[in-house]
Amino acid sequence: MALPAASVQLYSLAKEFSADMPGSLDKLAAIGLRNVEAFNFVGRPVEIRAALDASGLASPTGHAPLLSDELWTPDGAIPTPAPEVVFEAAATVGMTTVIDPFVAPERWLTADGVADIAERLNRAADTAATFGLTVGYHNHAQEFVADFDGQSAYERFVALTDERVALELDLFWAMTGGQDVPALVRALGDRLVAVHVKDGIVPAANPWAPGAESFGSDTLDQRHPGTGEVPLAEALRAGSGIRHAVLEYDNAPGDVFADIAAGYAFLRDGGFVA
Structure with missing residues (x-):
C-alpha cells in the first residue's frame, strides 16, 4: 500500500488564514506540507486557488456542508449553499473529494434519521460525479451514541x-465516541480514504450524547500528535487505503504553525506519510 500524503485542515488556522491567506499558506509550505x-471555500474559490x-x-x-441547512461549528454556523454551488467551487479550487464535516447529533439517534443521511449523501454523490468529483463524510462523536x-x-x-462515498475518520472524535480506533480503521477497509490526525486528552464523556453539557473547541485539551491518548500510530498502520493523513487542531495548544510543524514531524519521522 502506498503511504498517504500529509495534509492539514485549514480550520486549524482559521483566524490566521482569514487575516493573511497567502502568508499562512507560505508558512505551511515552508513546514514541508504540499x-x-x-474549509469554508465556497464563497472565494478563485482567491483560494490563486493563493494555493x-x-x-x-x-x-x-x-x-452537503447534508444540512447550516454547517455547525463550535464557534458559529455557516449557511449551506446548494450542492451544485459547492461542487463548482470545489472544482475551481482543484479538489477531488468534497467531505461533509458535521451532521447534527439528533439526526443520528434514530434508524430513519441515519437512513436519511445516507440517502442524501448517495444522491449528492450522483450530483458530484457530474463535476468529476466524489463526496465523503467526516465524523465527530455523535455518530457513535445510538x-x-x-x-x-x-x-x-x-x-x-x-x-462511491468516501470516509474520513477523525481519530480523536472516534475515540471520544468510545471506539477502538485501530479496529475501526481496519473494519472500514478501503472505504477509508482519509483520517484526521488529532491527539490530546479525550473527553471523559461524549459531548454530543443526549443531556451532555454544551462545549466549545476552547475546552478541548489537544496536544501534538503522539503525545496524547489517541493511538495514532497503530491506527495509521491499520489502514489499507488511506490516501490523506490530515493534521487538525480544534484547539491548538500553542502557536498553530509550530503545532502543525510538530504534527508533520510526527507523520514524517514515523514513516506514516510519503
Whole structure:
C-alpha cells in the first residue's frame, strides 16, 4: 500500500488564514506540507486557488456542508449553499473529494434519521460525479451514541452508503465516541480514504450524547500528535487505503504553525506519510 500524503485542515488556522491567506499558506509550505484541506471555500474559490498555486500547495480534499441547512461549528454556523454551488467551487479550487464535516447529533439517534443521511449523501454523490468529483463524510462523536441491534449509527450509515462515498475518520472524535480506533480503521477497509490526525486528552464523556453539557473547541485539551491518548500510530498502520493523513487542531495548544510543524514531524519521522 502506498503511504498517504500529509495534509492539514485549514480550520486549524482559521483566524490566521482569514487575516493573511497567502502568508499562512507560505508558512505551511515552508513546514514541508504540499497539501491542505480547505474549509469554508465556497464563497472565494478563485482567491483560494490563486493563493494555493502561488504557494505550491493543493487541496485535494475539502470540507463543505452537503447534508444540512447550516454547517455547525463550535464557534458559529455557516449557511449551506446548494450542492451544485459547492461542487463548482470545489472544482475551481482543484479538489477531488468534497467531505461533509458535521451532521447534527439528533439526526443520528434514530434508524430513519441515519437512513436519511445516507440517502442524501448517495444522491449528492450522483450530483458530484457530474463535476468529476466524489463526496465523503467526516465524523465527530455523535455518530457513535445510538445503537441499532448491536450496530452503531456510524456503522449503519457506512452500510447504507454507496461504495462511491468516501470516509474520513477523525481519530480523536472516534475515540471520544468510545471506539477502538485501530479496529475501526481496519473494519472500514478501503472505504477509508482519509483520517484526521488529532491527539490530546479525550473527553471523559461524549459531548454530543443526549443531556451532555454544551462545549466549545476552547475546552478541548489537544496536544501534538503522539503525545496524547489517541493511538495514532497503530491506527495509521491499520489502514489499507488511506490516501490523506490530515493534521487538525480544534484547539491548538500553542502557536498553530509550530503545532502543525510538530504534527508533520510526527507523520514524517514515523514513516506514516510519503
